[in-house]
Every structure is written in structure tokens, then in C-alpha cells.
């Protein structure tokens with residue numbers, strides 16, 4: 001067993017890295033979806049005013065999206 005440890009250590013490191021990578025990806029994706037769901041058509045990302053029919057009353061005139 002002890003003889004295998006130097007070979008197993010990099011494998012564990014890779015597994016941990018892969019798990020962490022996908023874990024972060026899943027968390028970020030979920031959070032993005034949640035923010036999109038919450039903010040979606042609610043608040044302008046630029047000025048923070050309410051979005052009405054996918055348009056910001058403040059920014060729509062000067063900067064059409």
C-alpha cells in the first residue's frame with residue numbers, strides 16, 4: 001500500500017481538481033440562472049430602473065439593446 005501512495009497521490013489530486021472544477025461550474029451556472037430568473041425582466045443592469053416589455057425607460061432611448 002505504501003509503495004502505491006506516490007502513484008495514487010497525483011490521481012487523487014486530479015480527481016479533486018476535476019470535482020472542484022465541475023462543482024464550481026455547476027454552482028456558477030445555477031447562480032447565473034437564478035439571477036436571470038430573479039432579475040430577468042425586472043431591473044436594468046445599467047441604471048437599475050424597472051424593465052418594461054424588455055426595455056429600460058431610461059436607457060432605451062439613448063442605447064437600444
Ligand SMILES: [Zn+2]
Pocket residue numbers: 044045046047048049056057058059060
Ligand atoms: Zn437602464
